[in-house]
Structure formats: structure tokens, C-alpha cells
Amino acid sequence: MLALVAGSLASFRWSLLLLVIAVSVLQMYLPRVLDEPLQKATDKISASNRKYLQTLADWLNGIDTLRRYAVGEKFLSSIHADARELESAYVKQQKVDQELEYLNQAIYSLGNMLIFLLTAYLVARGQLEFGLIASVNDFSLYLFGSLMNIANYRGQLVASRGLQEKILDLRQPLTKAEEGGTAPATFSVKDLRLAFANGHEIKYPDIQVKPGEKVLLTGANGTGKSTLFKLLVGEAVASGGQISFFDQAGKRVTPDRTKIGYLPQEAILLPSSVMNNITMFDPDLESKAKASVADAQLAEAVDSWPQGLETSVDLAGDNLSGGQKQKVVLARAEVHDSQLLLIDEGTSAIDQAAGRKILDKLLQSKQTVVLIAHNLTKEERDLFDREIKLSA
Incomplete structure (x- = not known):
């Protein structure tokens, strides 16, 4: 997609190509500032989930004793505490995921707006035909939309990288x-x-x-x-x-x-x-x-x-x-x-x-x-x- 758009825009105007390249680099690298928070959030969910399951296993192992002494509320309070910790970990991960999506969407919108403004400027200066506004806009929509998806999926992969390495070690x-x-x-x-x-x-x-x-x-x-x-x-x-x-x-x-x-x-x-x-x-x-x-x-x-x-x-x-x-x-x-x-x-x-x-x-x-x-x-x-x- 990048090669196709680059070739087409270069045939229209070199300034359009340079702007697309600049926005593309921004879209591919700026979201990386969230790599560490994403990975930490995923690791936190893994740790909280492991703790929750271990608590369940530990308490259920003595469920008959709990019944005999009618102290089930102790079991429930312990489970609820770990469940809240797990829920909190999920909320934090959702927050970072939304921040990544918002950042990608912001770069996507910014890129489309800049391309549209530059195209309109070139048309007003008589350096580009009016009919090319729609074509250039379509090119930028497809390109930046694809890059936004790539950045989102890459973020998800990076978030689980540490967890995958632990699983491989095990x-x-x-x-x-x-x-x-x-x-x-x-x-x-x-x-x-x-x-x-x-x-x-x-x-x-x-x-x-x-x-x-x-x-x-x-x-x-x-x-x-x-x-x-x-x-x-x-x-x-x-x-x-x-x-x-x-x-x-x-x-x-x-x-x-x-x-x-x-x-x-x-x-x-x-x-x-x-x-x-x-x-x-x-x-x-x-x-x-x-x-x-x-x-x-x-x-x-x-x-x-x-x-x-x-x-x-x-x-x-x-x-x-x-x-x-x-x-x-x-x-x-x-x-x-x-x-x-x-x-x-x-x-x-x-x-x-x-x-x-x-x-x-x-x-x-x-x-x-x-x-x-x-x-x-x-x-x-x-x-x-x-x-x-x-x-x-």
C-alpha cells in the first residue's frame, strides 16, 4: 500500500509524497511510547490472574473444613479481594489500550487533515488539478487506516511479548x-x-x-x-x-x-x-x-x-x-x-x-x-x- 501510494503521489507532486512519508513515520513510531505501559499492564493481569486462581485452589482445598466450621465468609472475603485486584488490572489494561487507540486515531486524523490542506493549497496555487483532491484523499485514507491497524496490532503483540517469553521458559x-x-x-x-x-x-x-x-x-x-x-x-x-x-x-x-x-x-x-x-x-x-x-x-x-x-x-x-x-x-x-x-x-x-x-x-x-x-x-x-x- 505504501509503495502504491508513494508512486501515485510522486507523480502528482513531490511535496505530497514527503508529507505522507513524514506522517507514516509518525504513525509507526510515536505509538511505541506506550510499549512499556502496555507490557506492564498485561503482565499485571497475568500475575493477578495467577494469584486469584492460586487463592481459589488453596481455599477450595479446605472447603470441607470451611463448611464444618461455618466460616465461608472468610473464603469469600479473600476471593473478593483478589477478584478486585484482577478487575483493577483489567481496567488499567483497557485504559492503556484506549490510549493507544486514541493516539493512533489522532495521528490518522491529523495525517488526513494535513494531506487535504496541502492538496487544497496546491489546487489553489494552480499546481494541482481540482479533481485530484478526491483521489489524494482516498489514497491517504487507505494508507493511514492501514498503518493505524498495524500500529494497534503491533501494540497488542508487544504487550504480550514478556508473557510469551515466560510461557516458553516454562x-x-x-x-x-x-x-x-x-x-x-x-x-x-x-x-x-x-x-x-x-x-x-x-x-x-x-x-x-x-x-x-x-x-x-x-x-x-x-x-x-x-x-x-x-x-x-x-x-x-x-x-x-x-x-x-x-x-x-x-x-x-x-x-x-x-x-x-x-x-x-x-x-x-x-x-x-x-x-x-x-x-x-x-x-x-x-x-x-x-x-x-x-x-x-x-x-x-x-x-x-x-x-x-x-x-x-x-x-x-x-x-x-x-x-x-x-x-x-x-x-x-x-x-x-x-x-x-x-x-x-x-x-x-x-x-x-x-x-x-x-x-x-x-x-x-x-x-x-x-x-x-x-x-x-x-x-x-x-x-x-x-x-x-x-x-x-
């Missing part, structure tokens, strides 16, 4: 795994730290775990034991330092984090069959499921279920006990041949006898095992190769 570990990462057998951390929004920071000592080593990870609450596991599996991103992964031979590898066996404090299951929760929907692993179920001390429960491993996990009805859920996740780690196993109180809901059998089997395996536990006897603690104690 996806990066998964992308690496999909591109053929290696199942890690062990890891090391150096100068690792994680800073939180409230100013608190966790700093870790340098740690080197050998392949096949059985390590007990201890420390007071708040020293970052569970957070270390989340950093290793990619659920949290470090503020600084380095995490390195190695294979059985001690060679540094790019990790496939899906191959790390991770048992969090609360076992995470999906609303599908027990089989799918063990194999994670990989039919090639179904033949190994029964053996992993036996090793996880879950066979007796599976045999008692009418549908066996095809029993559906009812998250709302909670048809599996806490111990059974933990055993399912243990079976998942085994069936996926996890060479590195991270257990965060992962057997706390399992009865003592079954828990001891599971612990003995893990400690006799070739896997690298790092375990967080607080209820182990001295005899059980002595079964580990060593203990790493984190301090504040």
Missing part, C-alpha cells in the same frame, strides 16, 4: 524431554539458590550424589528439602546456581525429567484407571505393571477391586486411600525404569509393615534413591549410605 524442560533427553541416574547441585517474592531465599550446599547411592535428606522445616526435589524435576526454576545430571557411568547428560521417579508428599493421580496412572497412558508398559504393583505392595488391594488395574480413580469420591495412592506412584516410578528416585515422605500414609518392605526393596535396588522422611527408626536410618542435612 515449556523448555518439557521440550528438551520430548527431543530425546536421557534418563538421569544421579545429579549434583552447585551454588543453587531460590528466591521467593516475599524476600526469603533458600541457599543449598553443593551436593554430589553417586549413581546407585541411597541418601537420606533431612533438615528442619523451611530448609528447602521438598523445594530441592521440585527444582530437580522442573516444577520450580532456580534463581541461580547449577543443576547437573549424569548417567550411570558418571557422564553429564541432558535430562529427560519424565524419567525421574518423583513421589511428592501428596500423591498426584489423574481421573483415569489405575493402570493408566501407573503407565501414564503408555500401552507398551502394561506388561510390566503387575510386577511393579507387587513391588509397591499394592497387589492385595488390586486383587480385591472388581475391575483390578482398570479400576477408575475417583478423585471426588476418593475411592483410593492415601497409602494406595502412594503405592500407585511408587509403581509408576518402577514401571518407567526410573534410575533416579526422589521420595518426599512418599510412604507416610502406608502402614508400617508395608512401608518397611518397600523401603528394604528400594535400598536393595540399583536405583539412586534420595528420601525425605521424619519417622524412620535409627535402624532404618542406618540402612542408608549417608545423610545430607540441610540447614537454614
